[in-house]
Amino acid sequence: MTNAIWVVAELSESGAPLDISLEALSAAQKLAAANPADITAVVLAGSNTDLSQAQNLLGQYGATKVLALKHDLLEQYQVELYTKALADAIGAQQPQIVLAGSTSTTRDFLPRVAVRVQAGLAPDAIDLAFGANGQLEITRPTYGENMRAVVHTATRPQMVSLRAKAFAKAKPDSGASAALETATPDLSADMAHTKLTQRVKGETKTGKKLEEAEIVVSGGRGLKGPENFPLVEGLAEALGAAVGASRAVVDAGWRPHAEQVGQTGKTVSPQLYVALGISGAIQHQVGMSSSKTIIAINKDGDAPIFDIADFGIVGDVFEIVPALTKAIKEANMAAC
Amino acid sequence: MNIVVCIKHVPDTAHLKYDAQDNLAQDNLEWVMNPFCEYAVETAIRMKEAHEGATLTAICMGGPQAKDILKRAIAMGCDDAVLLQDDAFNGADPWATAQTLAAGIRKHVPNFNVLLLGQFATDSMSGVTGPALAELLGVPSITFCKKAELKDATTLSVERETERGSEHYDMTLPGVVCVMKCDYEPRIPAIKGVMKANRTEIPTLDKAALGLSDEQIGAKGARVEVTKLYRRPKKEGGRKIDGSDAQAAVSQLMSFLREQKLV
Ligand SMILES: Cc1cc2nc3c(=O)[nH]c(=O)nc-3n(C[C@H](O)[C@H](O)[C@H](O)COP(=O)(O)OP(=O)(O)OC[C@H]3O[C@@H](n4cnc5c(N)ncnc54)[C@H](O)[C@@H]3O)c2cc1C
Ligand SMILES: Nc1ncnc2c1ncn2[C@@H]1O[C@H](COP(=O)(O)O)[C@@H](O)[C@H]1O
Numbered sequence: 222m223t224n225a226i227w228v229v230a231e232l233s234e235s236g237a238p239l240d241i242s243l244e245a246l247s248a249a250q251k252l253a254a255a256n257p258a259d260i261t262a263v264v265l266a267g268s269n270t271d272l273s274q275a276q277n278l279l280g281q282y283g284a285t286k287v288l289a290l291k292h293d294l295l296e297q298y299q300v301e302l303y304t305k306a307l308a309d310a311i312g313a314q315q316p317q318i319v320l321a322g323s324t325s326t327t328r329d330f331l332p333r334v335a336v337r338v339q340a341g342l343a344p345d346a347i348d349l350a351f352g353a354n355g356q357l358e359i360t361r362p363t364y365g366e367n368m369r370a371v372v373h374t375a376t377r378p379q380m381v382s383l384r385a386k387a388f389a390k391a392k393p394d395s396g397a398s399a400a401l402e403t404a405t406p407d408l409s410a411d412m413a414h415t416k417l418t419q420r421v422k423g424e425t426k427t428g429k430k431l432e433e434a435e436i437v438v439s440g441g442r443g444l445k446g447p448e449n450f451p452l453v454e455g456l457a458e459a460l461g462a463a464v465g466a467s468r469a470v471v472d473a474g475w476r477p478h479a480e481q482v483g484q485t486g487k488t489v490s491p492q493l494y495v496a497l498g499i500s501g502a503i504q505h506q507v508g509m510s511s512s513k514t515i516i517a518i519n520k521d522g523d524a525p526i527f528d529i530a531d532f533g534i535v536g537d538v539f540e541i542v543p544a545l546t547k548a549i550k551e552a553n554m555a556a557c
Numbered sequence: 558m559n560i561v562v563c564i565k566h567v568p569d570t571a572h573l574k575y576d577a578q579d580n581l582a583q584d585n586l587e588w589v590m591n592p593f594c595e596y597a598v599e600t601a602i603r604m605k606e607a608h609e610g611a612t613l614t615a616i617c618m619g620g621p622q623a624k625d626i627l628k629r630a631i632a633m634g635c636d637d638a639v640l641l642q643d644d645a646f647n648g649a650d651p652w653a654t655a656q657t658l659a660a661g662i663r664k665h666v667p668n669f670n671v672l673l674l675g676q677f678a679t680d681s682m683s684g685v686t687g688p689a690l691a692e693l694l695g696v697p698s699i700t701f702c703k704k705a706e707l708k709d710a711t712t713l714s715v716e717r718e719t720e721r722g723s724e725h726y727d728m729t730l731p732g733v734v735c736v737m738k739c740d741y742e743p744r745i746p747a748i749k750g751v752m753k754a755n756r757t758e759i760p761t762l763d764k765a766a767l768g769l770s771d772e773q774i775g776a777k778g779a780r781v782e783v784t785k786l787y788r789r790p791k792k793e794g795g796r797k798i799d800g801s802d803a804q805a806a807v808s809q810l811m812s813f814l815r816e817q818k819l820v
Contacts, residue, residue, distance in 0.1 A: 325719040332688035341780030365570025371785035414697035423722035485738035536800020
């Protein structure tokens, strides 16, 4: 086995690596600094996909090599084909560690890859370190975010997916570059038993992806009705934030499920999370408690959201939020 | 048409109890059907109702108390249930769990068409069991499903939710779907269902009946080992101010945001 760390990198439609993949690459750099290893970014792509932009950026974020698994059948994600392509490559090259961002894609196919290469997989990690014996010690949330587990796996490769925003993105090194190695996986169309028939773009109004946003502003039942959500959107816009929602308002049909934060919605870990008129039920906390800084505005001083808030205002969202939005806009102007 | 749903018995994470050292008070936990499994059961029942002659079986690997949730599944509308129970299953990770469930399915419902699971168990928060089980059984899988309906006897139409929106798939059966929150809520068992559940015998299969060796199951079969489990650290030094004077409160908040370099 070579002492290699692989990072499975996902690309956006424009061909650039997703932020979450660059975060995973940055985490790999930290590991390699503690225990020298080659870092390979693995990209699965169609035969004719142009990877020059991805190769550049992946190099700047620490990959010494980009391994491109290219095939006509990999143009679009498909669970069985992606599983086979990656599992075969792992089998052939035997990296010690395989990291990836925790996304709906990697959560879909990495468990299958792990079974195929007979390795242990720890999903949705929030911290990584080498233990005394050189094995990865992986911290991940459990029990509805109330507990943390430290886990390890004795099998190789050690496979880990990393929660979005839990790992800082390193500064890119514009002088660094990665070599490109292309391989053609052995695939055929009859291996696939699922077929994409339609794709519908998410309905988040701001167009910002919740999981990738540095700031999230969420609204709850305290907003009283869908007609008042422009208050939430206005603050979000001033902060450059994505809009989130509690389940109560999603179930009431005020906001799309794509915006729901919590146990049965999305998990976010932004730099700043602002909860407006949200009580902070444990199921909501599951989705946001690992945010770096939490601000809560709620008129009930006993609301559980204040237990986890760094800064709380006991007050009326209809009075506080307009004043806050104005103050932020003024601060933005002053900074220009 | 054989539909199977795998359900997990989990501590209610909204009401966890801790001992003086902040460890989980294992003997004091309240146990429930994993919330995502409730959605899986509901989706499975809707599928069964829409396909005449279909049968629906619930499977759980767990301790003797886990029979409670299998009874609940029957009360909701499953036809029968089986409990995979053996002390040797204790300490399983999702991989060892998938091995055990695969053996249970091969033994009890070898000709399954659709296999449903919850997307995550709220205790492990892993989401690994479903796709791992599909891989072991050699069938396709789709995660993050919010809707799954039979198109015909060999095709399942599935809607899954991603970061970018939703995707619609056709899956050739047999196959596995892992169910998220749906647009509909799990039904509450009616009295008639509860009575039926009380009459239904739930068979138990142990490791010998499943032909499993110790290396495949429980703590020994696990690939991911937990070395430490501790309570989430509490937030230190949170501040809470009175907001009856909105302007004053906002200017305090703005100084906080500046201190934290967030504006
Ligand atoms: C299995 C399960 C899964 C769940 N999953 C999720 C999930 O993923 N996400 C989620 O969010 N919830 C989830 N829930 C629901 C959760 O338990 C709560 O019911 C929900 O989060 C409450 O939403 P809320 O805070 O908006 O509403 P409420 O609990 O009704 O709170 C509204 C808050 O607004 C405050 N308020 C009212 N008026 C004002 C005002 N003018 N100014 C300021 N504050 C005001 C009130 O004091 C109150 O605290 C789940 C529940 C279950 C059982
Ligand atoms: N012991 C178990 N018995 C039955 N089903 C299980 C068990 N453990 C996990 N599952 C299924 O796998 C899903 C995901 O669990 P997990 O991989 O632990 O997050 C659950 O929602 C269940 O449907």
